[in-house]
Amino acid sequence: MGKLFEKFPDPLARLIVVFLALVAAGAFVFFVLIPKPVKDLKVQWDNAIRQESARPVKYAGFHACAECHDKLYETKKKGYHRDLSCETCHGAAKAHTEDPDTVKPVIPAERAFCPQCHAYNPSRPRGFPQINPVAHNPLKPCASCHNPHDPKPPTTPKECAACHGEIARTKAVSHHVQLECTTCHVTPQRHKVSPRAVKPTKPQDREFCGKCHGKDASAKLSANAPKIDLAEHGEKYVCWQCHYPHSPEVEQ
Amino acid sequence: MNPELLHTLKELLPQIQGYIYPNEIEIHWGLLIVVYPYITGIVAGAFILASLVKVFNVKEVQPLYRLSLLTALAYLLVAPVALVAHLGHPERFYEILLTPNTSSAMAMFGFVYAWYLMAVLLLEIWFVHRTDLIEWAEHETGAMRFIHRALALFSRDTGERAVAFDHKALKVITIVGIPSAFLLHGYVGFIFGSIKANPWWSSVLIPIVFLFSAIVSGVALVILLYMVITPLTGGKINMRCVDKAIDFLFYAVIVDFSLELVDFIHRVYQSEEEILILSEMVMSKLFASLLIIQVLLGMLLPLALISVTKIFKKRFHLSEDLRKMVYFISVILIQFGIFATRWNVVIGGQMFSKSFRGLTTYKVEFGGIEGLLFAILLLALPIVILAVLMKILPPWKEMREEGAAETVEVAGS
Amino acid sequence: MNGRRTFLRGFLSFLLTGGAIGGILRISPSKAHAKETPPKGQKWYGFGVSVDKCIGCARCMEACKTENNVPREPFFYRTWVERYITRKNGGTTVKAIEPNQEPAPEAASDKSILRSFFVPKLCNQCANPPCVQVCPVGATFRTDDGVVLVNEKTCIGCRYCIQACPYGARYLHPVTRTADKCTFCYHRISKGLLPACVEVCPTQTRIFGDLNAAASPMSRFLRMNKIHVLKPALNTEPKVYYASLDGEVR
Numbered sequence: 049m050g051k052l053f054e055k056f057p058d059p060l061a062r063l064i065v066v067f068l069a070l071v072a073a074g075a076f077v078f079f080v081l082i083p084k085p086v087k088d089l090k091v092q093w094d095n096a097i098r099q100e101s102a103r104p105v106k107y108a109g110f111h112a113c114a115e116c117h118d119k120l121y122e123t124k125k126k127g128y129h130r131d132l133s134c135e136t137c138h139g140a141a142k143a144h145t146e147d148p149d150t151v152k153p154v155i156p157a158e159r160a161f162c163p164q165c166h167a168y169n170p171s172r173p174r175g176f177p178q179i180n181p182v183a184h185n186p187l188k189p190c191a192s193c194h195n196p197h198d199p200k201p202p203t204t205p206k207e208c209a210a211c212h213g214e215i216a217r218t219k220a221v222s223h224h225v226q227l228e229c230t231t232c233h234v235t236p237q238r239h240k241v242s243p244r245a246v247k248p249t250k251p252q253d254r255e256f257c258g259k260c261h262g263k264d265a266s267a268k269l270s271a272n273a274p275k276i277d278l279a280e281h282g283e284k285y286v287c288w289q290c291h292y293p294h295s296p297e298v299e300q
Numbered sequence: 301m302n303p304e305l306l307h308t309l310k311e312l313l314p315q316i317q318g319y320i321y322p323n324e325i326e327i328h329w330g331l332l333i334v335v336y337p338y339i340t341g342i343v344a345g346a347f348i349l350a351s352l353v354k355v356f357n358v359k360e361v362q363p364l365y366r367l368s369l370l371t372a373l374a375y376l377l378v379a380p381v382a383l384v385a386h387l388g389h390p391e392r393f394y395e396i397l398l399t400p401n402t403s404s405a406m407a408m409f410g411f412v413y414a415w416y417l418m419a420v421l422l423l424e425i426w427f428v429h430r431t432d433l434i435e436w437a438e439h440e441t442g443a444m445r446f447i448h449r450a451l452a453l454f455s456r457d458t459g460e461r462a463v464a465f466d467h468k469a470l471k472v473i474t475i476v477g478i479p480s481a482f483l484l485h486g487y488v489g490f491i492f493g494s495i496k497a498n499p500w501w502s503s504v505l506i507p508i509v510f511l512f513s514a515i516v517s518g519v520a521l522v523i524l525l526y527m528v529i530t531p532l533t534g535g536k537i538n539m540r541c542v543d544k545a546i547d548f549l550f551y552a553v554i555v556d557f558s559l560e561l562v563d564f565i566h567r568v569y570q571s572e573e574e575i576l577i578l579s580e581m582v583m584s585k586l587f588a589s590l591l592i593i594q595v596l597l598g599m600l601l602p603l604a605l606i607s608v609t610k611i612f613k614k615r616f617h618l619s620e621d622l623r624k625m626v627y628f629i630s631v632i633l634i635q636f637g638i639f640a641t642r643w644n645v646v647i648g649g650q651m652f653s654k655s656f657r658g659l660t661t662y663k664v665e666f667g668g669i670e671g672l673l674f675a676i677l678l679l680a681l682p683i684v685i686l687a688v689l690m691k692i693l694p695p696w697k698e699m700r701e702e703g704a705a706e707t708v709e710v711a712g713s
Numbered sequence: 714m715n716g717r718r719t720f721l722r723g724f725l726s727f728l729l730t731g732g733a734i735g736g737i738l739r740i741s742p743s744k745a746h747a748k749e750t751p752p753k754g755q756k757w758y759g760f761g762v763s764v765d766k767c768i769g770c771a772r773c774m775e776a777c778k779t780e781n782n783v784p785r786e787p788f789f790y791r792t793w794v795e796r797y798i799t800r801k802n803g804g805t806t807v808k809a810i811e812p813n814q815e816p817a818p819e820a821a822s823d824k825s826i827l828r829s830f831f832v833p834k835l836c837n838q839c840a841n842p843p844c845v846q847v848c849p850v851g852a853t854f855r856t857d858d859g860v861v862l863v864n865e866k867t868c869i870g871c872r873y874c875i876q877a878c879p880y881g882a883r884y885l886h887p888v889t890r891t892a893d894k895c896t897f898c899y900h901r902i903s904k905g906l907l908p909a910c911v912e913v914c915p916t917q918t919r920i921f922g923d924l925n926a927a928a929s930p931m932s933r934f935l936r937m938n939k940i941h942v943l944k945p946a947l948n949t950e951p952k953v954y955y956a957s958l959d960g961e962v963r
Contacts (some may be wrong), residue, residue, distance in 0.1 A: 389890055643884075
C-alpha cells in the first residue's frame with residue numbers, strides 16, 4: 049500500500065484503492081453470491097421452453113371425440129361439415145375427455161349460434177352458404193330443419209333463392225329484377241336434388257344478351273331495355289366481362 | 301388483474317379514431333418515460349455547459365461550472381428511478397445487469413449509465429473539489445468535518461504533485477466527458493430512433509435532435525437555477541456570466557430548431573405511406589403540445605425575446621433587471637418547450653396505429669405510479685438532491701468575495 | 714508511464730465500443746442462421762392464412778382466449794380478425810371483429826362496396842424478430858423450431874418489445890405484468906396437436922405446420938398459392954404467410 053502511494057500522486061493512489069475495492073466487491077457479488085442459473089440465458093430459455101410446453105391443453109383435438117362418439121363422427125365425415133372440428137361448435141373439450149360424466153361440452157341450440165358463420169355478410173367469400181337471419185324462417189331453431197352433423201336443405205327447395213340467396217338478393221334490387229332465373233339459365237329439375245352433379249346452363253355468347261339488348265331486339269320483355277349495336281359495342285369481349293348480369297351497371 | 305387499467309381502457313375505447321390494432325389501445329410508455337429523457341437531457345446539457353469552461357476555456361461562465369456539475373449529478377441520480385418505476389416488474393431490474401442482451405439498446409443503459417456516473421461525473425466532481433474539501437475540513441468540526449474528510453477519501457495532500465495531477469486529470473476527464481455526455485443522450489435518442497416499426501421515431505436524426513434539445517434544456521435549467529439560487533443564498537447574479545450562457549443557449553436553440561425543421565421537411569417531402577396519419581396526428585392530438593408549446597412557446601418566442609434583448613442591449617442600454625426578466629421568462633419557456641418535445645416524441649410515437657389507419661388517446665392519471673403526482677415528485681426530487689449537494693459542496697464559497705467585486709465592475713462599465 | 718497510458722486508452726476504447734461491436738456480432742450470426750439449411754429432423758414452424766376462405770366467424774379468437782388464458786377484455790389479443798371494406802370512392806375502412814357478435818349484415822343492395830373481406834392476424838413469428846433484438850434482458854427469444862417465446866419469469870415488463878413489434882401482436886398481460894403474445898400454442902404443437910385457432914377454424918383458412926416437411930398441408934399451401942407476408946419492407950421475415958392478401962392490409 050505504501051509503495052502505491054509513493055509511486056502515484058496521492059489522489060490517483062486513493063482512487064485506485066477505491067476502484068479496486070469496487071471491482072473486487074462487484075466481482076465477488078457477480079461470481080460468488082449470484083447462482084449460475086440466474087445469469088445464464090441458455091438455462092433460462094430451456095426452462096421457459098419447458099414451462100411453455102407444460103401448459104394445460106384445453107382443446108382435445110380433431111380425433112379425440114371419435115373414440116366415443118364414433119356414430120356422430122361417421123355421419124359428420126360425409127357431410128358438408130366434414131372438415132369442422134367438433135370443438136368448433138361444442139367448445140373446448142379436453143376436460144370432457146378426462147371426466148366425461150361431470151364435464152359436458154356445450155350444445156349450442158340457440159338460433160343466434162349458426163348465423164355466426166352462416167348469416168349473410170358481404171365480406172364473406174362468395175359461394176359460402178349464407179342466409180338472411182331475419183327473413184329465413186324467423187324464430188325457428190336451426191336444428192329443427194338442419195342436422196348440424198350433416199347439414200343440407202331439409203326439403204327440395206322450390207325457389208332458386210333458397211340456395212342462391214346472395215344472387216337473388218343482388219338481383220332483387222337490380223334492373224333485372226323482373227327476370228326469372230330460368231330466363232337465362234335452363235335448369236333441369238334434378239339440379240335441385242343433386243346440385244353438384246347436374247348443373248344449370250349459362251349463356252354462352254353475346255347474341256344471348258342481344259336478344260333483349262341488341263338494337264333490333266324483339267323479345268317481349270325488352271321494350272325498356274337499353275339497346276346497343278352488337279357489332280360495334282364492347283369490342284371483342286363477351287357481355288359479362290364488363291357487366292355483372294345479376295346487377296348490371298347503370299349509367300349515372 | 302388491474303381494474304383501474306381496464307376502466308381507463310374502456311373509457312378510451314370510444315375515443316379511438318379510425319382503426320388501430322386491438323392491442324394498441326394502451327399507451328405503454330406514459331408520463332414516466334416522458335420524464336426520463338427530459339431528465340437525462342438535463343444531465344447531458346448541464347455537463348456540456350460545465351465542459352465549456354474547462355475545455356473551451358470560457359472564463360465568463362465560471363460561476364456556473366460547479367453548479368452545472370452538481371445539477372448533472374442530482375438529475376443523473378433520479379433518471380433510473382423513472383425508468384425502473386415504469387417497469388411491470390421493478391423488482392426484476394437486476395436482470396438487465398445479469399443477462400444483458402447485447403443487441404438491445406435498452407440493455408446498454410446500465411453500462412452507459414455506470415460509465416457516465418462513475419467514470420466521468422463523479423470523478424470530475426471529486427477532482428474539482430478535492431483540495432477544497434481538504435481545506436474546508438481544516439476549519440470545521442463535527443459531522444461536516446467527517447463528511448468532507450471522507451469525501452476527500454481522507455486525502456490531505458495539497459502538495460504540488462497532487463494538485464498538478466488534479467488539473468491534468470480534470471482535463472482528461474472533461475475531454476472524455478463530452479463524448480460521454482453525447483453518448484448518454486444519443487443513446488436515449490437511439491432507443492427511440494432504432495425502432496423501425498415506428499416511423500415517428502425511426503430516424504437517424506433522432507439521436508442528434510435529442511442531443512441538441514438536451515443541451516438546450518440543460519443550459520437553460522442551469523441558468524434558471526443560478527438565477528433563482530444566487531439571490532436566495534445571498535449572492536449577487538453575475539450578469540456577464542448569464543449573458544454569455546444565454547448566448548450559448550441562443551445558438552443551441554437555433555441548432556435544435558433547424559435540426560427539427562430539417563427532420564420535418566424531410567418527412568413531408570418524402571411523404572411515405574405513414575405521412576397521412578402522422579399529419580393527422582400532428583394537427584389534432586399533438587397540435588397544442590407540438591405546434592403551440594414546443595415550437596411557438598418553447599423555441600420561437602424565447603428566440604425572439606433573446607434576440608430582441610441582444611440587439612437592443614447596447615443601443616438602448618437595457619437595464620439589467622429587464623434583461624434578467626427576459627432571460628428568466630425565456631429559460632422557463634424553454635423548459636416547458638423541451639418537456640413538450642419529450643412528450644411529443646414519446647407519447648406521439650404511440651398515439652397512431654402501426655396500421656397507419658387510426659389514432660388512440662393518452663389520458664394522464666393523477667395518482668398512481670404512472671400518474672401526474674408521481675411525475676411532479678420525480679421532477680422535484682433532483683432539486684432536493686441538489687440542495688443537499690450544495691450544502692455539502694457549496695459551489696460559490698470562495699468565488700463570492702471576488703465575484704461580488706467583479707460584478708460591480710462589469711455593471712459600471 | 715507509457716505502458717499504463719496505452720492500457721488505459723485500450724481499456725477506454727473497449728468500454729466505449731464494446732456495446733456497439735457486441736450488437737453487430739449478435740446481428741450477423743442470427744441473420745445467417747435464418748437462411749441456413751436446418752439439421753435433419755429440425756422443425757421450423759410456419760403458418761398459412763387463406764384470406765379468401767375466412768368467413769369472419771371469430772371462432773379462432775374465442776378458442777385462443779380459452780386455450781391460452783388471454784384476458785377476455787377487448788384490449789388483449791393473441792389473434793384477431795380484421796374486416797376490410799373498400800368503397801367505390803376509394804376509401805377503406807377496417808374493423809377488428811368482436812367474437813360472439815353476429816357481424817352486422819350490410820344490405821346486399823349496398824352498392825358503394827367495391828370489395829370486402831376478412832383477414833386473420835397473429836404473431837408473425839419472424840425469423841428476424843425485432844422484439845427479440847430489443848429485449849434488454851433476453852426474456853423473449855426464438856426457439857430452434859422458429860417460435861418466438863416470452864420467458865415470463867425474467868420479463869421485466871419494460872414493453873420495449875411491444876414498441877418494436879410492427880404488427881401490434883404483443884400486449885402487456887394485466888395479471889402477470891409481462892409481455893405476452895401468440896406462441897403458435899407451443900404447448901399444443903409440442904404434443905403434436907394443432908394450434909387452437911387452426912383446430913377450430915371451420916373453413917381451413919388457417920394452416921399450420923413444419924416448413925421443412927416435404928408434404929404437409931403447410932407445404933401444399935406454399936406450393937399452390939401466391940404468397941405475401943405483412944410489411945415485407947421491414948425485413949422481419951415473417952413466417953405467417955398470406956394467400957390472396959389485399960394491398961390494403963398492413
